Amino acid sequence: MTATYLGIDLTASAKRPSGVALLSEGLEVLHAGTLRTDADLLTLVAGAQPVVVSIDCPLGLPLGWDCLDLECSCGQCDCPTEDRRRRCEVELAARRIPCYWTTRRSIIREMVYRGMELRYHLEKRRVQVLEVYPYGTKVHLWGRGMPPKTRPEGLAWLRARMAQLLPSLGQRVESLTHDEADALLAAYTAWLHARGRTETLGLKEEGQIVLPLGVPVDRASDHG
């Protein structure tokens, strides 16, 4: 069996489906779709046995913290009242790649907890887990000329880029959603990582973000 790479565009809970995509060593799209529960995600992993699972979600907390509750609930956080940031997110911001900060006031707190739990279960099964950030992957692959995600032309633009990146998508690219594309980009980043064609931001203890070695983003054209 050849190696496969699973990308997950994780949501906060099973109420909203998460995008999932499986790529082969030859960059064939073996699967692209959505799943809802952690049990379903773990069943997919057990069946597909990917060498790497890459997840679009913070998979760690700022150094010295063990929870993100406004009033520390774990009793393990040192200085829970201090405002802290993960190094990887600070490094993203320095590259003008915005993200949601992992803080005690984070609107993605539920998703962070879910991602960390999933990481725990996967690593217990000896699966390598990477934190990825598909928006950052897009900037590193394609520069800054992206039309906004919310506009119809944004989706057309993304589908055209995805067709170039993964020709094996074929006709399926015409119905590709943003969530599926993000899951595919997560898997693609893992595939690049296995080839040493990525860079890693941040501290191991806080969770690191893996990005493709890309176009030099500061020199890339900036249309918005």
Ligand SMILES: [Zn+2]
């Ligand atoms: Zn705590």
